[in-house]
Amino acid sequence: MIFPVPFPPPKGPSMLSRRTFLAASAAAPLVFSRRADARAANDKLTLGFIGVGTMGRGHLGGFLGRSDVHVVAVSDVVKERTDSAKQTIEKRYAEQIKSGAYKGVKTYPDFRDLIADKGIDAVVIATPDHWHAIPAVLAARAGKHIYCEKPLTQNLADGRWIVNEVAKAKVVFQTGSQQRSEFGGHFRKAVEYVWNGRIGKLKTVRIGVGAAARPCDLKGEEKPAGTDWDMWLGPAPEREYSSVLCPKGVHGHFPAWRDYQEYAGGQLADMGAHHFDIAQWAMGTDTSGPVEVLPPEKKSDRGLRFVYASGVVVIHNEFEKGKDGKEIKADCVFEGTEGTILVSRGGISSLPDTILKEPIGEKEKRVYPSTDHKKNWLECVRSGKETICPAETGHRSASICHLGNIGYRLKRKLKWDPAKELFVGDEAANKELSREPRTKWKI
Template sequence: MGRREYLKKAALGSAGLIFAPTIVPSSVFGKNAPSNKINLGQIGCGRIARDHDMAETLKYDQARMIAVCDLDSNRVADAKKLVDGYYEKKNGKGYMDAKIYDDYRELLINPDIDGVLISTPDHWHSQPAIEAALAGKDIYVQKPTSLTVEEGRLLSDIVHKQGVILQVGTQQRSMPQFRIAAELVRNGRIGKIHTVKVGLPGDPSGPEVEEMPVPKNLNYDMWLGSTPEVPYTETGVHPQKGYSRPGWLRKEQFGAGMITGWGQHHFDSAAWGMDTEYTGPISVEAVAQFPKSGFWDVHGDFMVKAEYANGITMYTSGGYTNGIRYEGEDGWIFVSRGSYTASASDPVDKEKSAKALNASDPKILTSEIKDNEIRLYRSDEQHGNWLDCIKTRKQPISPVEIGHRACSVCLVSHIAMKLDTKLEWDPKIERFKNNDVANSMLSRPQRYPYGTNYIKH
């Protein structure tokens, strides 16, 4: 008997209640009966939720999205319309009446919910994911996995202790070209690799903005979460109309810019081919330009050099074509998303990124991976893989520790951007060697009562 069924029967027994039968469409019986489905709650209902996480997850018959949560009452109302409308079109009127929450902690205590998708701003990833794990919920969390290295380590440790299924939203793992490239590299098709070049753009500086009244539809204090209290500006949060790219992506208070925003995607994929998924660099150094004026303050043009114990050097810069280029003794392989975007407002130069897989010799790409060679985890779609793993209890293609390690590369790279020196990193203990200033940047002060420091576990 599942957790949900047990709680329902216990409630009936203790209260001595009798419920009248509910009339439901015939399509919900048999393999599609509600009791056979994975009940989901959506936490965060902005751009990436609507365009990507909700859109992809709703397609799967094995799941039902029964709840939505956001600190913006307009956005959560829109999300409910989206969910209810989707199911009405598919299953008939009245099939779904998604419950609305304005506080994810209330959603997490709903015993009917089996799993949650967390599509919040970057500074609100780790805390709800940790609390979801402690509540026994399975989790799909958007990248970057954490705001700091220490926060990410706590998340990974608690997820493992609780035994829940956590999938990181690094969906490049479910795109065939990234798996093919990594398999070819791991099986020596370009010889011993010595260099990896990651193309990753920076962000432009922004306008000057003035303080504004907080909209009545937004719980701004909770939106700020563990970060410092600052005056509200629409430019620093998200648009009040529409779902275009939000301004918080360009504020260091809430993240680190593109080095974490897209960096976790590319560093995760690069690690797949480099066979460094469960470790990290041993040194990192960087140069970067930061805005001298304007409201947005994340990095612009930059270059990061990271050295690994296996002899590989990884360079990351906006000067390279967006994607990953593995260079070996016998040739090179380049892989990118091609023309794919997760959201209509993704800052992608589609023309330059159109070719998703390329090599120094076309024959490399048609090389067959034999049965006795390395074959990597295969997934057709990130959200579907998560749902399958919820049922089988197998680990997903982007588990929490791999996500934490990829995010850590982003975060130590950002620290190196701030410090004009080469940093030596110990990936085993996740500390810098002989640099107290750099180590102090592995965590951030947290504004009570928000933050992972205040979670009881």
């Protein structure tokens, strides 16, 4: 079993005390609490951000717009990013006080120092996939609530590790599967229509996402100043710096580390973690998974099938064709005995179109009420209730992506036990479920 590295002593000065902070921002009615479970109604949750690349900055902007939180620290392996995030935060808070000046954000090159900061109640993790597990586990052990991006992990065993540690620590966890809350409510509506039998018995789900991950074959480059490349690699295998994996400075695109199996699960997992999550939700298998993984009949990077105990088959990126010869395609296509529902971030439709004309009644099955993923997390931190996408759910959805990647690599039929989370009678396949981290990231 992999154990997390211990906390090192904080490298920088300690977080501003509550009294010092309030003096520095005299006009701002900010009241901090050390623990969310003792929080008064007007207290603000103190947040630390681990990873402020493109996705992290997007989350940062969303949380900065909320009056019930206060961002007090950021961490990234690229100095330009932490400096930029610090400036963004301080500028936003300076605009809220009469003096127009605010200094109170810590920057941590090493996320372990941020987690060790007792002035932080919760963390937002928006790092590459291979860097989700260790920060999440250490944050849980430090008693901090967690919002972590999807896919939850780079490998399946790390996902179970997160689930176990979060349960033990009793912290509130939200997986960044925002389609459960947002994007016009289209996915929520699709799930309710499936749950209430509007397409009859569900037979097939088709998921429209790209290819599986591939081994990294990028050429090495000269490492830029201000980038801690060794820290970026973390538990992943050692290799030379690549700007494709870790772009220089502050950038505005989503880096291609997502395509490589050392760090992520390819497009199958990147968007698949969203869309397979909706499929699991609709099938009622949030805490389970398939029982078989079947490779494509012909050599292909699409068409892998997941077979569930219910008989439902989930198919990766392979669609039926209509009378015009074009694929009947969407992010998620639910095919039942009496019709089909197609749903994407841009909308929802059905075949026949009459299926969606009758709304879901108040007494019919309804999904968890949430229209704002961040708000749901914060409300659950205060109430102690479970979020719309807790660690177990996020892990199970990511597991589908891991199983798909393994299926494409091994190219043979695999039997899966979703309760034990092991392949049945297949030692070689079970070796694919975990990865030994680099020595410095284990004890």
